[in-house]
Amino acid sequence: MRKQNITKDIHKYLKYDWIQFLLTSLICASIFFLVTYSNVYTETYDIEKFSTANETIRSPITIENTKETDSRIREAVQSVEDHxxxxxxxxxxxxxxxxxxxxxxxxxxxxxxxxxxxxxxxxxxxxxxxxxxxxxxxxxxxxxxxxxxxxxxxxxxxxxxxxxxxxxxxxxxxxxxxxxxxxxxxxxxxxxxxxxxxxxxxxxxxxxxxxxxxxxxxxxxSADKTNEAQQRARENVEPVMIRAGEIIVEEGKLITNEIYEELKITGLLNEERNIFPLIGLSLLLLLLASMMFLEMWHAKKKKALKLSSLIAIIIISIFIASLMKVVSFYTTTVNPLYFVAPIAVASMLLKILVSERLAIVFSIFYAMVGSVIFNANIPGLLNMEAGVYFLITQLASIYFLANVKDKMAILKAGISISLYNIVTVSLFLLLSFEKYDWLDYLMFSGYGFLSAMFSTVLTIGMLPFFESGLGIISDSKLLSLSSPNQPLLRKLLIEAPGTYHHSIMVANLSEAACEAIGANGLLARVGAYYHDLGKTVRPHYFIENQMGMKNPHDFLDPYESAEIILQHPLDSAEMLRKDKLPKEIIDIALQHHGTTLLKFFYYKAKEVNEKVPESEFRYQGPRPRSKEAAAVSICDSVEAAVRSLNHPNQEEIENIVTSIIKDRVLDGQLNNSSLTLKELETMKSVICETLKGIYHSRIQYPKEESIKEAK
Known part of the structure; x- marks a missing residue:
């Protein structure tokens, strides 16, 4: 019982967006800490003077050997002759x-x-x-x-x-x-x-x-001249530096006083000094975590970040951090394998699954973490070459992955990324002081090409996992669902052709309306394709499918007719769930009528009984909870109303659209959709323009009989 209460409390708190964002940020920061811990932590040694080194020890930091520098200064001063x-x-x-x-x-x-x-x-x-x-x-x-x-x-x-x-x-x-x-x-x-x-x-x-x-x-x-000469001698003495990565003692060598002093200076004998790099790393990652939190909070204002999207961010972060860590094990100064790391897969997946802005921000984070991972385990050193390379390849992937209509779009982006990788690698080689031959240029450029190709293959391979495993709906997934060859759409076309064509019209209107206000037009289009799928259960009870047949509702009482009509959103949602379509599509189907009143049968029932409760003639809902669902809801009613007119003109179209939107607002159907009055006005204008284009006036050609009579 106590465990159940704890579980309920966890689920209760996880409903708050800020807690989800905070946990995501802290988990990502913890992942980065785990993979970069060894890059800043220095191993210490318990060594005595005049003993033998069991292994080759390198300096973890660049630091001045002040004692040796002072000794050289004294020698220089003493060598100055009197002036x-x-x-x-x-x-x-x-x-x-x-x-x-x-x-x-x-x-x-x-x-x-x-x-x-x-x-x-x-x-x-x-x-x-x-x-x-x-x-x-x-x-x-x-x-x-x-x-x-x-x-x-x-x-x-x-x-x-x-x-x-x-x-x-x-x-x-x-x-x-x-x-x-x-x-x-x-x-x-x-x-x-x-x-x-x-x-x-x-x-x-x-x-x-x-x-x-x-x-x-x-x-x-002359004391003055002698002092000046001594001072010049002091200034000409170069500080004795112990460079990071420099070998202090080789395996099997004797630990002399000088070597012991260098080990002491570099902190290899002082375990307490290891805490400072870890504190610095923690501060860096906490800074990144705070920026992640703020960016996710900013993204929430424009587009709701679902829990599945946050889980995707965590999984991608784990994958990329682990990938860079594994590559770092085989990277040397002679063979910079970080050029081949397919880090662009992270930015492409984040753009497809979450948003472009978050993909750009996390590209910066991954580049910073990469500069720490590839620092050759030297605390305080950042591999800026690796960091800049990672940033450029990720930004290039975000830019060139413009429209994900199919897998070819990802492949085309991969080719463009490879060109940027090759140019970036060549840039680093040309800027370096070392002399490279053409074979080196070809090899390192090949690394950049392979990085782009690996990123492309991994993106294509991992995308279905996120779409199906986490239920994240991407543009590529939506495009595949919009294909007329989809079994459910073929079912709709065959069993309810009138509803199918109605859905096509609603899809066109919904997409135009959503794109005008910055919502997801593609999601609205695909949702509109499936929103009336439940009508295939009883297709002939819906007027658009009654071709040359009597209306079955003429033989039913209003209550029975209302029950059939009110059931179709629920049937649509059930059929979509059965075929495991994305939740966003199911929500549009379930919410496209909201809790509106089925006025025709309600008023028909009132003719018999004035005290008929409205609740029996209202859809079960829920009301639209997204801009896309609200757009489909409005366009569904508008298309049906305009289609009922014999020859709709511009004025009639504008009156119908205005009336339906006003009715939805007064009935509170759009309260949960986050639509503003300005956005509604924009949607109204776009819907009217689209309908005018569909129902524009055509020339009335004379009939064949009239032509014969004229002759």
Whole structure:
């Protein structure tokens, strides 16, 4: 008893559309989670240092090895040499001082010192003393007098040569910079240069103190320049990255400190890090689920989504997700088998069975899920190439599957899809950096062609399952039911030919009316073909089948006649159920009279008894619950009424159509059909135009007797 109550509660709640949509969205999201779980979940390892790897381990993510990067930065900084700043002022000052000494010697040699110094005779000491007085530099007094003695004793040519060699060597040394710790080396270098000249070695040695006097450090350590150089070295160091999919350790190799550190960095030793990719995947799928729910709610406003359609969405989602997962097991970077995955079957089935808009939306969802499934099991990576390919092939299938009149329409769509697949695959190959030969282009293009063909075959093969197994009525199913060779239609034609032709007329009117308001015209047409099938039980009791015979109702009382007439919608529904026709067709047959009053026999009965209850002369219904059923209901009455006129004109047609629609509205027959007043007005206009085209005025040709008399 308790289980029965629980079952009743479940059925009660499932009647609400929003609960059905929510469950469908959550089931689809759960399916996607199950197939993508392994693509974001990373296996962790219990490994110790200096042990042997039992298997080849790859990095699941792309991450920087900060410790190795820091180590390389330190090495780069340490390799930077100290930077010095050269002082040109020191160089100018020292070279000028040496130059001044040689000029002073020349002046002393050229000047008459006897007069200048007021001495009877001038000795070498007097020249040296006078020289030191001329040069305004205290440091010159520290130079040994032997240097000056050698200079005064040297010939002018040797002095000039010594001057040029010494100043040139000093300029060269100061230009490259003289550091404190290199001062002695620079002095020795200049001495060496002078020894290689034509000057006498003894004379060169006497100049050593002057060389030391001319050399002074002019290159000083620069902290700013050194820091700038170190900073440039830091910036030039590329981060050490561990790439996703990169082998960290091969099977049988030793786990060194470096390898262990990489395993730790990539999270392969930390089981807690696996929760984050799963949370991210859950958020993505919940986002998709919410969008599914909103889209189904939007679709409900325009077209009722039945439970069978929702079940079809779930089955298709399971099939496509499983198909992509299986293909991913055999896909490698060298052999991208996702090009051959027949994912377009999902979009084609959804367009045929549900709606085009939902097919487009779910195409986006399947493409996103596919980009996760084919990510080579690398968390955080989306295979955008696979995602874009899946999206293009599905959108192409939706576009080219325009009118599903027969199986050939699906085959034609498959050929168009294959062209788009080949172009898309070629596009990816041309955009890649890798070089492919013509054999690769042919092979991968073949994948795209096979994908389209597999999608076509699967669509044709799976469509009957959904139509019969779930009772979903598609355009192709409706078209097959509209064939005159259908057993029930042949039965109607043979046993009730007048009703058959009446049904054809109602079908034309109903289809035109439904297409004008955006309803399913094809469903209305096929429903109209079968709506009066119950009249074949007693065909001669209906006036359209009484060809040259008396009306049987003339011999029956109104109650018996009403019972026969009121029974035909029920008989139609019963016959259709017996032959397992779609529920939508059965509903139209059952609802096309609604609960209207059979006025002729009702008023005939009232002639005998004024207190006749209306309920005994009303159809059992129910009232039309869809726009298509309402259209058939109106067109059925309109066609019968107009056909009863001898020569209907435009005014009479408009009056009859207006009267019947008004009567249906006032009687509440259209309250459950969701038709608006604007749609009723549109239907009225289309029905009138169609009837005018059928009953247009024709030329009255004279009879043969009249022609003979005229002659």
């Amino acid at each position: 010095y700043e050269i002082s040109l002022e020191v160089a100018d000052e020292r070279v000028s001082a040496v130059h001044e000494i040689f000029e002073a010697i020349e002046k002393v040699e050229s000047e008459d010192l006897k007069k200048t110094l007021s001495l009877p005779s001038v000795t070498i000491d007097d020249k040296i003393s006078y020289l030191k007085d001329l040069v305004q530099d205290e440091a010159i007094r520290e130079i040994d007098d032997q240097v000056f003695l050698s200079l005064f004793e040297a010939s002018p040519e040797n002095r000039m040569l010594a001057k040029e060699l010494l100043t040139t060597a000093l300029n060269d040394a100061y230009h490259t910079g003289v550091q404190i710790e290199e001062e002695n080396k620079v002095i020795e270098s200049i001495q060496q240069k002078l020894h290689y000249s034509t000057l006498d070695n003894s004379f060169v040695r006497s100049l050593y103190p002057l060389i030391s006097y001319g050399v002074e450090p002019n290159s000083f350590f």
